[in-house]
Amino acid sequence: MSTDLASPAAQHAEPATDLAGRREVPFRGGGFRHRPMWYVGPVVFAGLLLLWELGSRSGVISPIALPAPSEALGALGDLVETGMLWRHLSASLSRLALGWSIGTCLGILVGLAIGLFAVARSALSPLVSAFFPIPKIALLPLFIIWFGIGEGSKVATLVFGTFFPTVIATYSGVDGVDRNLIRMGQSFGLKWRSIVTKIILPGALPAILSGARISASIAIILLIAAEMIGAEYGLGAYILMAGSLFALDQLIAGVAMLSIIGLIVAWLIGRAERKLLDWRL
Amino acid sequence: MELIVEAVSHQYGATEVMADISFTIGSGEIVTVIGPSGCGKSTLLRFLGGLERPTSGKVFIEGAAPDGSLNPLTYVFQDFALLPWRTVEGNVRLVLDDHRLSASHTDEIVDDVLARTKLSEFRSAWPRQLSGGMKQRVAIARALAVRPAVMLMDEPLSALDSQTRELLMDDLVELWGRERFSACYVTHNLAEAVRLGHRIVVLSRRPGRIREVVDIDVPLSERATRMAELEVTQRHLWQLMRDEAREADRELLHVD
Numbered sequence: 001m002s003t004d005l006a007s008p009a010a011q012h013a014e015p016a017t018d019l020a021g022r023r024e025v026p027f028r029g030g031g032f033r034h035r036p037m038w039y040v041g042p043v044v045f046a047g048l049l050l051l052w053e054l055g056s057r058s059g060v061i062s063p064i065a066l067p068a069p070s071e072a073l074g075a076l077g078d079l080v081e082t083g084m085l086w087r088h089l090s091a092s093l094s095r096l097a098l099g100w101s102i103g104t105c106l107g108i109l110v111g112l113a114i115g116l117f118a119v120a121r122s123a124l125s126p127l128v129s130a131f132f133p134i135p136k137i138a139l140l141p142l143f144i145i146w147f148g149i150g151e152g153s154k155v156a157t158l159v160f161g162t163f164f165p166t167v168i169a170t171y172s173g174v175d176g177v178d179r180n181l182i183r184m185g186q187s188f189g190l191k192w193r194s195i196v197t198k199i200i201l202p203g204a205l206p207a208i209l210s211g212a213r214i215s216a217s218i219a220i221i222l223l224i225a226a227e228m229i230g231a232e233y234g235l236g237a238y239i240l241m242a243g244s245l246f247a248l249d250q251l252i253a254g255v256a257m258l259s260i261i262g263l264i265v266a267w268l269i270g271r272a273e274r275k276l277l278d279w280r281l
Numbered sequence: 282m283e284l285i286v287e288a289v290s291h292q293y294g295a296t297e298v299m300a301d302i303s304f305t306i307g308s309g310e311i312v313t314v315i316g317p318s319g320c321g322k323s324t325l326l327r328f329l330g331g332l333e334r335p336t337s338g339k340v341f342i343e344g345a346a347p348d349g350s351l352n353p354l355t356y357v358f359q360d361f362a363l364l365p366w367r368t369v370e371g372n373v374r375l376v377l378d379d380h381r382l383s384a385s386h387t388d389e390i391v392d393d394v395l396a397r398t399k400l401s402e403f404r405s406a407w408p409r410q411l412s413g414g415m416k417q418r419v420a421i422a423r424a425l426a427v428r429p430a431v432m433l434m435d436e437p438l439s440a441l442d443s444q445t446r447e448l449l450m451d452d453l454v455e456l457w458g459r460e461r462f463s464a465c466y467v468t469h470n471l472a473e474a475v476r477l478g479h480r481i482v483v484l485s486r487r488p489g490r491i492r493e494v495v496d497i498d499v500p501l502s503e504r505a506t507r508m509a510e511l512e513v514t515q516r517h518l519w520q521l522m523r524d525e526a527r528e529a530d531r532e533l534l535h536v537d
C-alpha cells in the first residue's frame with residue numbers, strides 16, 4: 001500500500017487520507033433539528049423595537065401613522081399614574097378568568113360525556129359541530145337580552161367561545177386513549193370510576209391542555225370584541241376609546257397589554273403542562 | 282382453582298376464528314398454547330378472562346379461588362399495558378386501590394411484589410425510563426399483587442429481545458417454583474412453550490383447532506439443563522407447526 005503515497009489520487013483526496021489510504025466517513029447527518037436558542041427571540045424583539053424607535057426619531061416613520069414605542073410607553077405610564085390601568089386590567093382579567101374557567105370546566109364535562117357515553121355522543125356531537133363554527137361575538141346581542149348589558153353578557157360570550165373547542169379537544173382526547181389500557185383496567189376489576197379518573201382522564205389530559213391553549217387565545221379575542229361593543233372599563237373599551245380619539249400612543253399601549261396577557265396565559269399553560277405531564281419527558 | 286374450556290368456537294362476522302377448543306388448566310399448572318399468528322390465541326385468552334364471550338361453548342371456573350385472591354383471573358399483556366403517567370410503584374398500587382385494603386397492608390403487598398420481581402430500587406421510575414424487560418417485570422409484579430389464581434399471559438415475552446427473554450424465562454421459572462401459580466401462557470415461540478409449559482396445546486392455523494396436546498414431565502426447574510431431552514419434543518412440535526405456519530403465511534398473502 002506504500003504506493004498510495006505516490007499516487008496523485010491519494011494526495012489530492014479531500015478529507016485527510018492517512019498512510020493506509022483510510023479516511024473518515026464524511027458526516028452527512030447535520031441540520032433538520034431544533035435546538036433551543038432562548039436568547040434569539042428576545043434579541044429579535046428588542047431589535048425591532050429599536051429600529052422602530054430610531055425610525056420614529058429620524059422621521060422615517062411619521063408620528064401620525066405610528067407613534068414611537070417610547071410614546072406608547074409614556075401613555076402606559078400615564079395610565080399607571082392615574083390608576084386607570086388597574087381599573088381596565090382588573091375588569092378584563094376577571095371577565096377572562098371567569099368566562100374561560102366556566103367554559104373550560106363545562107367543556108371538559110360535556111367532552112367527557114361525549115367520549116364515554118354513546119347516547120351523549122349521538123345527541124351532542126352534531127350540536128357541537130353545528131355551534132362550533134358560529135363566531136360567538138355574533139350572539140352578543142342575544143346574550144345582552146338574556147343576561148343583561150353588564151358582566152353577564154360578556155362572560156357568557158367567553159363561556160360559549162371556550163366551551164366548544166374544549167368539548168372537541170376533550171372527546172378526541174378520550175377517543176385517543178389506548179384501548180389496551182382500558183381493557184387492562186377492566187381485567188383487573190377496577191371500578192368504572194377508577195377507570196375514568198385514573199386511566200381515561202390522565203390519558204386525555206395532553207389533548208385537553210392543548211385545547212386549553214387554543215381556547216385561551218379565543219377567549220382573549222372574544223373578550224376584546226365584547227368589551228368594544230359595550231363596556232365602560234376593560235382593555236377593549238380603552239383601545240376603542242383611544243382609537244376613536246386617534247390617540248395612537250394609547251392604542252399601542254393597550255394592544256401591547258393584550259400581547260402581554262396572551263404571553264402570560266401561554267406561559268401559565270406551559271407551566272401547567274410541564275407540571276401535569278411530567279411523565280412524558 | 283381450575284379453569285375449564287369447553288367446546289369453545291367463535292366467529293367474528295363471517296370469519297371463523299376458532300372451532301371446538303376444549304382443555305383444562307389445573308391448579309398450579311402452566312398450560313402453553315402455541316399456534317401460528319392469527320389463529321385466535323389472543324381471542325381465546327380474552328374468553329378465559331371474561332373480557333369477551335365466545336359465540337358458542339363456555340369457560341368454567343371450578344373450585345374456590347385461594348384465600349386473599351383479589352383478582353383470580355389476571356392478565357399479563359404483550360404490550361405491558363403500564364400507565365405511562367404512573368411510576369412503577371403507582372402502577373402496582375393502581376390495581377390495589379379499589380380493594381379497600383388498609384394502607385399498611387397495601388404498602389406491604391407493594392414492597393413484597395417489587396422485591397420478588399427485583400424492582401425495589403426502581404419503584405419511583407417512570408415506565409419510559411425502563412427497558413422492555415423491566416416493563417414486563419413491572420407488569421408481572423402488578424399481576425402478582427392481586428394474588429391471581431390463574432395468570433393469563435398473552436405472548437408476554439414477544440416484544441423483548443432474545444437475551445431479555447431468556448432472563449425473564451428464568452425469572453418466571455423461579456417465581457413458579459415459589460408461588461406455584463397456574464397460568465395459560467400463549468406464545469408463538471416454541472422454545473418458550475417447551476421451557477414453561479407443563480402441557481402444550483398446539484393450535485392449527487385459522488380457524489384454530491387443537492392439533493395436539495403434549496405433556497412434558499421434566500420439572501420446570503430442570504429444563505434449562507436438560508434441553509437435550511426436550512429437543513425431541515421440540516422437534517416434534519416444530520413439525521406440527523411448520524406446515525400450519527407455512528399455510529398461514531400463504532393465507533395472509535392471499536388476503537392482501
Ligand SMILES: Nc1ncnc2c1ncn2[C@@H]1O[C@H](COP(=O)(O)OP(=O)(O)O)[C@@H](O)[C@H]1O
Pocket residue numbers: 293298316317318319320321322323324325487
Ligand atoms: N375484535 C375483533 N373483530 C374482528 N376480528 C378480530 C377481532 N379480534 C381478532 N380478530 C381476528 O381474529 C383472528 C384471530 O386473532 P387473534 O386472536 O388476535 O390471533 P393471534 O393472537 O393468535 O395472533 C385474526 O384473524 C383477527 O384478525
Ligand SMILES: [Mg+2]
Pocket residue numbers: 322323324436
Ligand atoms: Mg395475539
